[in-house]
Amino acid sequence: MTKTLIRPEVLAPAGTLEKLKTAIHYGADAVYIGGEAFGLRSRAGNFTYDEMREGVAFAKAHQAKVYVAANMVTHEGNAKGAGAFFRNLRDIGISAVIVSDPALIEICITDAPGLPVHLSTQASATNYETLNYWQAEGLERVVLAREVSMAEVAAMREKTSVEIEAFIHGAMCISYSGRCVLSNHMSKRDANRGGCSQSCRWKYDLFEAPTPATHQSLATGETVEPFSMSSVDMTMIEHIPDLIQNGVNSFKIEGRMKSIHYVSTVSNVYKAAVDSYMADPDNYVCKQEWIDELWKVSQRELSSGFYYGRPSENEQLFGARRKLPVYAFVGQVLAYDNSTQMATVQQRNAFSVGDEVEFYGPGFTHFEQTITAMEDEDGIAIERAPKAMMTVYLPVKQAVKPGDMIRKKK
Ligand code: SF4
Numbered sequence: 235m236t237k238t239l240i241r242p243e244v245l246a247p248a249g250t251l252e253k254l255k256t257a258i259h260y261g262a263d264a265v266y267i268g269g270e271a272f273g274l275r276s277r278a279g280n281f282t283y284d285e286m287r288e289g290v291a292f293a294k295a296h297q298a299k300v301y302v303a304a305n306m307v308t309h310e311g312n313a314k315g316a317g318a319f320f321r322n323l324r325d326i327g328i329s330a331v332i333v334s335d336p337a338l339i340e341i342c343i344t345d346a347p348g349l350p351v352h353l354s355t356q357a358s359a360t361n362y363e364t365l366n367y368w369q370a371e372g373l374e375r376v377v378l379a380r381e382v383s384m385a386e387v388a389a390m391r392e393k394t395s396v397e398i399e400a401f402i403h404g405a406m407c408i409s410y411s412g413r414c415v416l417s418n419h420m421s422k423r424d425a426n427r428g429g430c431s432q433s434c435r436w437k438y439d440l441f442e443a444p445t446p447a448t449h450q451s452l453a454t455g456e457t458v459e460p461f462s463m464s465s466v467d468m469t470m471i472e473h474i475p476d477l478i479q480n481g482v483n484s485f486k487i488e489g490r491m492k493s494i495h496y497v498s499t500v501s502n503v504y505k506a507a508v509d510s511y512m513a514d515p516d517n518y519v520c521k522q523e524w525i526d527e528l529w530k531v532s533q534r535e536l537s538s539g540f541y542y543g544r545p546s547e548n549e550q551l552f553g554a555r556r557k558l559p560v561y562a563f564v565g566q567v568l569a570y571d572n573s574t575q576m577a578t579v580q581q582r583n584a585f586s587v588g589d590e591v592e593f594y595g596p597g598f599t600h601f602e603q604t605i606t607a608m609e610d611e612d613g614i615a616i617e618r619a620p621k622a623m624m625t626v627y628l629p630v631k632q633a634v635k636p637g638d639m640i641r642k643k644k
Contacts, residue, residue: 244501245263254300256498260497260499264484265299287326317345321346333353352376358413359378361390368396387477398481402485403504405467578625579627610627
């Protein structure tokens with residue numbers, strides 16, 4: 235029997251209003267943001283109620299949704315004010331809250347009826363009994379732990395009707411989906427209450443006292459990378475059919491701290507892949523240009539995480555095999571004049587006449603060109619755009635649109 239395929243939403247991170255609009259402009263069906271309370275990203279540019287209103291209005295105008303992460307672990311007394319917070323979110327038009335703490339879930343369900351609740355990945359849901367339990371409690375969706383395999387996703391889908399959200403791209407945690415006190419110990423910042431300082435990604439030496447720290451392997455004497463617990467990142471771009479066939483309703487991209495360069499690129503790629511698969515599942519092919527595109531914004535090596543077997547130490551740790559991106563984000567198109575073929579560009583990083591750049595926009599409208607000339611706001615020819623956010627005018631070899639991005643080969 236042929237399975238009925240459900241189109242999954244592409245769910246992008248949005249640390250700011252600009253990132254929210256960028257993600258939706260580049261194809262995200264939904265975004266997740268943080269509010270000013272109860273979130274797990276205390277430094278991720280959390281939204282005020284006014285910013286949420288503007289974000290929700292923009293999303294609705296583009297048939298997209300906005301979710302709010304409120305997934306902190308609450309200690310005694312921390313949940314004070316949560317009822318009013320959730321009611322405000324509901325009244326603003328937020329589509330759902332992402333919560334892991336049972337106290338906050340209970341408060342949301344009782345104090346803000348009508349606001350759907352999604353179980354956060356912080357709750358580490360890894361089996362169908364857990365999914366059914368939370369569905370019976372009134373939750374609409376469960377975000378799976380990043381540590382589940384594809385076979386487990388398939389088995390869970392068979393036995394539950396609750397919506398399933400799964401991570402498909404971005405950073406992995408070397409601990410068990412954030413259940414970690416390393417950051418608390420190293421920098422007195424609580425990873426479970428929004429303050430993770432990513433201490434696992436620092437470089438460490440491992441040595442036997444009283445031998446001093448060394449970059450020589452104690453076992454072989456060879457020079458080795460400093461000991462690190464930093465995990466490689468995830469990409470599931472080559473496994474879109476598996477995710478859709480196994481009934482994943484929402485494809486979650488990690489990274490509320492990441493740039494508009496990252497958010498636009500990754501949303502663009504997964505939107506293209508999902509559209510392509512849903513249009514013709516039998517003849518679907520994962521395009522090399524999608525993979526190449528993801529590498530342009532990658533900070534670490536990419537892997538499929540735990541989906542196809544538990545990774546070995548060598549597969550999970552990011553170290554000697556680093557493959558860093560060769561592109562830097564340099565500007566965003568504000569306007570284009572068809573008669574003069576000039577683009578108005580907002581500078582985001584320094585670039586110069588003679589640089590080889592790539593323009594891209596929603597739907598893979600990529601092209602490369604050399605910057606042949608540049609003018610400042612007064613129409614004076616300049617050789618370099620050094621000032622952050624300055625406006626410059628460039629001749630472009632083909633039409634561009636507001637919101638298109640420019641990156642430079644390093
Ligand atoms: S310090 Fe590293 S392992 Fe711990 S929660 Fe943060 S990212 Fe995860």
